[in-house]
Amino acid sequence: MNKVKSNKANLLKIRIVGDKTLRMEAQAVTEFDQELRDFIDDLTYTMYETDGVGLAAPQVGVSKRIFVVDFYWAEDGAVKKPRVFINPEIVFSDGKITHEEGCLSVPEVYEKVTRDSHIKIKAQDIYGNPIEEEFKEFPAVVFQHEFDHLKGILFIDHLTKMKYLLHKHKINQYLKRTNANGENIQN
Numbered sequence: 001m002n003k004v005k006s007n008k009a010n011l012l013k014i015r016i017v018g019d020k021t022l023r024m025e026a027q028a029v030t031e032f033d034q035e036l037r038d039f040i041d042d043l044t045y046t047m048y049e050t051d052g053v054g055l056a057a058p059q060v061g062v063s064k065r066i067f068v069v070d071f072y073w074a075e076d077g078a079v080k081k082p083r084v085f086i087n088p089e090i091v092f093s094d095g096k097i098t099h100e101e102g103c104l105s106v107p108e109v110y111e112k113v114t115r116d117s118h119i120k121i122k123a124q125d126i127y128g129n130p131i132e133e134e135f136k137e138f139p140a141v142v143f144q145h146e147f148d149h150l151k152g153i154l155f156i157d158h159l160t161k162m163k164y165l166l167h168k169h170k171i172n173q174y175l176k177r178t179n180a181n182g183e184n185i186q187n
């Protein structure tokens with residue numbers, strides 16, 4: 001299949017907690033066209049430019065069921081191997097893993113979150129072809145973190161109330177300092 005490269009990838013603006021799109025349920029992708037592929041190029045470029053291991057479409061203000069990941073590219077000598085998951089589902093999960101997480105949309109917050117350590121997933125690639133895969137440990141954590149974004153869930157939602165309140169204060173100070181969205185988070 002011929003992929004016509006229309007232009008250079010663009011750096012997209014990352015939405016910060018408090019932004020409404022981050023809290024919306026993302027919509028399924030139905031058109032697997034050049035516009036989708038151009039968007040995914042931009043999303044992937046933005047993930048690398050912002051030093052992320054994953055980036056979901058709602059984080060750049062696009063409420064669609066799409067995310068990109070590259071689990072190990074930041075490690076020494078690692079080669080970039082971007083992966084895209086469209087309309088993903090988790091069809092099996094097992095075990096528990098606790099890992100420190102951060103998020104490009106939640107600046108300056110790093111906290112341990114417990115998730116499933118072994119998952120089986122289904123999704124579609126950029127041409128709409130079905131994907132079935134298994135992930136364990138760190139890749140499973142990253143997948144679940146990005147998958148949450150498609151449901152309007154942020155990793156701070158998994159924290160205890162006390163930890164959340166502590167970070168909420170810090171986040172609101174950050175928002176005030178940078179005026180990222182022009183407003184504070186309310187709850």
Ligand code: NI
Nearest residue numbers: 102103104105
């Ligand atoms: Ni995130």
